[in-house]
Amino acid sequence: MLKIHHLTKSYGAVKAVDDLSLEIAPGEIYGFIGHNGAGKTTTLKAVTGILTFDSGEIEVAGHSIKSEPFECKKRIAYIPDNPDMYEFMTGHKYLSFIADVFGIDTDTRKKRIGEYAGKLELTGALSNPIASYSHGMKQKLAIISAFLHEPSLIVMDEPFVGLDPIASHTLKQMMREKCEQGGAIFFSTHVLEVAEKLCDRIAIIRKGKLIKSGTMDEVRGDDTLEEVFLELEEKDA
């Protein structure tokens, strides 16, 4: 579903991502773990075509994000860590805008919005301007808009931040359902417990370099993910 080959991205003299390679298969929830400034957001933004990169290649379902960004973006959804949305729109208008961009017909969009908004308990607020939403509500709206066009790959940057426990639980269920339907999820998180319980595979990144990746059992062994993460951080420091 997603192939990243030797991705390198620099900001001036600082290498944010350094020769990073990983692959995500359909049906996988792939966790991306690292300290602040490790290069997680840069990688996620490069995958979604928001950021250009210096070298390497990113393919989504066989399409290159460099040469076929349009084809890739049709198959991707992105949820940023801080969803700055069109505050001048209402929730309904925003979702209708996204639905129009993806060419979703009227009946289907109504059905899906009703379903996802019901699950995330946002139905009543969709008529209000986004400017009135709390961080968590914006996050819920971003989640609905991401699931709306049934993408093959959903890229999420810290998706659980700002969500209440019920919404977090619902999102985890939605992520699992998505993967059971053949989709894939690539998400970053600082909450190691979440990664441990939810992910099929994980990658740990430090200073732009991938330092460990694999299935949960391969990475963790007999330890907890937290112990492994801290050990790797200390070793590499």
Added chain:
Amino acid sequence: MLKLLFKKQLAELFRGYYYDTRKNAPRSKAKTVLLFALYFLLIFGVLGSYIGYMAYTLAEPFAENNVGWLYFCLFGLIAIVLGTFGSAFSTYSSLYLAKDNELLLSLPIKPGCIIASRLLGVYVIGTLYASAALLPAAIIYIVKTPFRLQVLLGSLIFVVMITLVVFMLSVLLGWAVARISRKIRNKAFVTVIASLAFVAVYYILYFKAQNALVGLLSNQELGTQAAEFGQKLKGTAYAVYLFGCVGVGDIKAVAVFAAAVCVLLYLIWRLLSRTFLSMAASASGVSGARRARGVSAQGSVRRALLKKEFARFASSANYMLNSGMGTLMLTAGGVALLIKGKSVAAAIADVFSFAPGADAVLLCAASVLLTSMNMSCAPSVSLEGKSIWIPRSLPLTGRQVLTAKLQMQLILTLPPAVFAAACALIALSPLGIFEAAAYFGACVSAVFLFALMGLVFGIKRVNLSWTNEVAVIKQGPAVTFTTLLSMLEGLVIAGLYIVSLLTGVPEQPVNAGVYLSGVCIINLALSFALYAWINKKGAAMFDEL
């Protein structure tokens, strides 16, 4: 702390001038200086030269007849209207809608400091506009009349006092809009209507004052007339007399007005500091916000993007007022031409009797100037702000997004421009088919040129990290340059034509149809070049923002 916050405020206001957000790097000193020079050229060059001309004509006769105070009164009032008009639209959002209000209020900073820094920002903008009118008048008076230290000091104090009066009026207007906005449903439209009412009153007063001034200037006994008028005014409105006396250094007047300004400043400060916290908190709230019915029916991508642009436009009074006034003015201009067009055309034809078609050229220049008031394209790219991730992560091309921005300006401008052109053609009849087509082509091609030019500047001078939308809608370099160049086109159309008439062979004046065809061809050629740039380079630049 105040200094720190004020520096932040200024940095925000003028960020586009010294920081290239596209390259994410500071501009070179030379570029910054050049951009600032262009900004001041626009404000002081356009406004200052007009005011300067009036001042040059009035200074001596007023001083000789001992009514210097009336001179200062006149220009003081012009400066107040101009300064308040220039900053009033942005005061409300500067004070109450700044996105960092909550952040600053959460920090260990006294609210008074936050208010003061915001107020200083308002003062700077008001002062810029007021000074454009007042400084040339004060300088010309000092230069053209016998030197007296008292007048020099008085005029300096007068300038400072006027800037403070402008500041107080702007702040009170911003406060009033904020108060009204708390209780209404559609804040943006109510603000627009209130502001337009203010503009209407302003124009009525302005034209009445201008007519009176033209009458005064055309009078041979200007000084004597002014002295008589001054005597009457002094008898009926002593406060106005005292106000003008500040400019000529009358110590009593200076003392009285300085005390009045101080008291008013204190009262305004008290009013604002008492209400700021609750009003800033409620301004970002949603009480009474309009509710949407539900999910919209399916539409095309093009329509979705266009609807999004219009939703953005309609959500902000600042955006509508600063970028959409041309729609109103062109329509009003068209109606005015239907009513009084024949007499306007006849008056122009009377002055330029040796040049048939001069009325068409000058009305075309006026139409172009009104068209230049629409510039939604220029700030539209920057207005994407931190939401830029949305179009960038969706399957949309930069070209599609930019086309929607372009279409919005064309939809806003083209119908009223066509209407105004049609009205002008009725007023100007009988024109030959060629002249009529050339007139129409010149007016309409300017609509395309200005929209494309705004978009090019919008992409090249993008600023996505603003905390107050006024920074890109009103003060951004993209808006300033678009305004400057599009206004310049209107002035050049009229200016070049008049110069050609004055310097050419009187028996063979420039043919208006040919001249306007030339304007049309140049506009279209430039438009095609800009359109090609946007499609290739501009779209690519947007994709990399």
